[in-house]
Amino acid sequence: MEMDLTAPAVASWAGMIRLLIGDLDEPSGLTAAGAEISPWSDFLMTGLLLAQPHNYSERLARRRSDATRPPSVRRVLDLVEREPAGDLSLARLAAVAGQGPRALQRNFREYVGVSPREYVKWIRLGRAHNDLVVGAGGTVAEIAFRWGFTHVPRFAGAYQERYGVAPSMTLRAARPGPARNLGRIVDRQVAQRIGKAPLLF
Incomplete structure (x- = not known):
């Protein structure tokens, strides 16, 4: 693994190591006074994970962004997930957030x-996609209305833009019978689209 020691985050992490080494060499330092070494090692490992790009950098960044979101935003996110x-009009969301x-x-x-x-x-x-995939009952319009969509053509357009297939195809593929082979194709297309979808939150 190559590290760019000129990168600000990596340089900061290297400074932490120098600080620890200096403390280890100091007879009156914290480590010499019997301080536990495990918090230091955890601190350095966390710093390395945050400073050096790796396979999980994006996930860590997302978790950090979750932690830095203000309570007003988190309350709205919780409400949308729960109900x-x-x-979920803007007026109600603003009231839940406690701001304009x-x-x-x-x-x-x-x-x-x-x-x-x-x-x-x-x-x-x-x-809605989950209900369509498992054939949770109802037509496309009924499933759309179930989840708060009041205009079926707009729902269908948004669904196809996100998943790459029409909602009617997803629902048809979920049902037994001649559509079973089509279901495998649709599921593969949907999986590919989901894999390419941006994770915004």
């Missing part, structure tokens, strides 16, 4: 990467 089919609609939209774009409306649509599409 995706409920009243404009401030909420600004914070959402800064900390989530999308507007509140886009986030609600993303979550609802995911729930």
Whole structure:
């Protein structure tokens, strides 16, 4: 593994190591006074994971962004996850956040990467997709209405844009009979699309 010691984060991590080495060489240092070494090693390992790019860098960055989101944004995210089919108008979301609609939209774009409306649509599409895949009962329109979509053509367009197939194809593939072979094709296409979908939150 190559490390760019000129990168600010790596240089900061290297400074931590020098600090620890200096303390180990100091008779009156914390380590010489019997301080536990495990917190130091945990600290250095965490610093390395944050400073050096690796396979899990994106996931760690996402977890850090979750931790830095203000409580107002987290309350709205929790509500949308908990009640995706409920009243999720901007007015209600702003009331839950305890701030005005404009401030909420600004914070959402800064900390989530999308507007509140886009986030609600993303979550609802995911729930509708789950029902369509397993054939949870009902027509495409009924499933769309179940998850808060009031305009079926717009739902179908948003669904196809996200998953690469029409919702009717996903539902047809979930049913037994002649559509079973089609289901394998659709599932493969959907999986490919999901793999390419941006993770915004």
